[in-house]
Amino acid sequence: MSNLSMSNQTVVENWLKSQLAEQLSLDADSINVSEPLTRYGLDSIDAVTMVGDIEDVIDEELPSTLFWDYPTIAKSAQFLADNYDVSALGKTTSEPIEELEDTAIATATPAKTKSKGWGGLFGRGA
């Protein structure tokens, strides 16, 4: 790693800030890393969802309870930086590793789009 200007902890903090900002429609700059995450209205389902988002990027299994055990951005970032290779969080902002790896599956079927509103979903039939 050549970019040592930012500590791993700061990398994680920034990533978490932008993620939280996106999830809760907040301004990232308004988030204080030492405030409890619940202060920003993060509920239990969103908290666990965010653990999954980190897993996707760093490709590691993390405890679901991470944000209860480490309830601020500063604390959880420190835990992550101390225990895992978090460099991937600095590389990409939101593109999960999994996606970058398997570009081979280019034939992925895109979701069908239906423009006719409720289209064929109305009406009954066996």
Next chain:
Amino acid sequence: MTQKLTTSGTKTEQKTIIELLRTRAVQQPKGHAYTFMIDGKKPSEPLTYEALDRQARAIAAQLQQYGAEGERALLLYPQGLEVIAAFCGSLYAGVIAIPVPPPESGRLKRTLPRLRSIVKDAKATIALTTASIFELIATVKDEFPEFEQMRWIDTAQIDLNLAQQWSDPLVHHDQLAYLQYTSGSTSTPKGVMLTHYNLIYHCHYLQQACGYDRNSVSITWMPYFHDYGLVEGMMVPLYNGHPCYVMSPFAFIKRPLNWLRNITNYKGTHSQAPNFAYDLCLRKIKAKQIAELDLSSWEAAGNAAEPINPLVMAKFVETFSACGFKWEAFAPSYGLAENTLLATTKPKGTKPVLLAVETAAMERNQVVVTDPEKTEGVRIIAGCGQKVCDTEIAIANPDTSTRCGENEVGEIWIKDPSVAQGYWQRPDVTKATFCAYLEDTKEGPFLRTGDMGFIHEGELFITGRIKDLIIIRGTNHYPQDIEWSVQELHPALRSDYGAAFSIEDKGEERLVVVQEVERRSGEIDTEQVIADIRQEIAEQHEIQVYGVVLAKPGNILKTASGKIQRRACRDKFLTGTLTTVADWCENPEFSTKFRSLQGEVESLAEKLTTSKS
């Protein structure tokens, strides 16, 4: 004990889960009962009927040594196979099981008060649990005075050889099997009393109504302490005799893909979840991941436990039809713990029913069917399917207790052997809820669900609730619990002058809190108070607040008997007629600032049009 056990898809002769599992253990000892998916993806060793029966007998024998028959035992476990053995073990000993959410480190603030009030309400004397949960609770035993009086049993430590000492208590099927604490507020929890007969009768119902057969495979991540998880998720597979793959709810929420991958890998036919779960899949699963899924085996995607958003269903099928998910697979259902589980469900193989009704008529409790493509004044409601087997449903006027007309919205009343025996040691509430009679015909007794709806061409539609209950992400919240935790935050917040209610935004239920501020409170930092309220609600109730209004006194109206009129307050919020001190809302359209701006624009526009004419 009756020894006849028929194959999947037909009714068994057994009258209790004890008889059922005992017979399975004898007739299909190596049959695959359950597999736990570690971290949501790695399968554990399969648990056979023989092994489950042995574990259950050992646990029961231990309970019998303590003379526990008739006592109440908490089940406190992480999601998994241990809790299934503990549930069966309790039943084997004639002990009344109470499946409850396990406390977790870092969330004790939310889980402990409720756990304590359940222990007190049920007079639970035993807790079946794991070593780590026991240690966690031991750290807060000072705040848990009942802790010392209870007997804590780490079931992993029970010697399996004890199984030989088990003696069948010959439980009568009318005896209580478990208490389901899904209703009632934190302060006054209500334990729904379910008998062995309720459970086995209802399993048979679901086997028929949800189309389980010899080829069925269940995948479940719904928690064991929720009726949807316990009854359809875990007990129906045992009843029908097909394998069940159990995941932790966390493994699903962390990575919704895990759920759909397991359905793909194990060719799951039946899997259930509340509306939010289907939405979460849409938001989290990437197009590329969809390509590796195959959901064509999924015959019944149960959708219940919270209001169903038809748009989420439509988007789900649009997105996942690429990997074989069929519209016919969706199985919207309606139920409640007071009826063991489901009262209606969509029959297998048929299309879910969506109905377009006029909103204006709906507000007057009238059903007027209209064109779904209309852009205004139309509400699309997802049907919750048809009556489960012989379930009797009446739509009744909640005030007069008379049967409603055909196109009239009323309270949903249920009469069926699946209906529970009432609430544990609450005769008054039991009478009010479980013993309703139709005034005109004297039919009854019915269970009053508190939910409003109507039946159209045999299909049940839910339109709302009489009670002010707030259901967010499948969890019931009682407004007074939320109001009280808000009022404890700051002396300027008037006690008993707050209203918590939900509003619908983009098809989702969202929480709004209106709280009066004392007139003589002087200067308060309203921004700080609003932030405190949001934090407190996130921590205590685990809900993200959508809007907070600090209002001037006089906004919260009460009935003559002193009950808060939450509906009236909600209407004022929606129409922007509250007099506010300060407010905040995720959707700025509901904030005062936006409204005054909008008002100015409107009055300007009005002036322009009037001057023109």
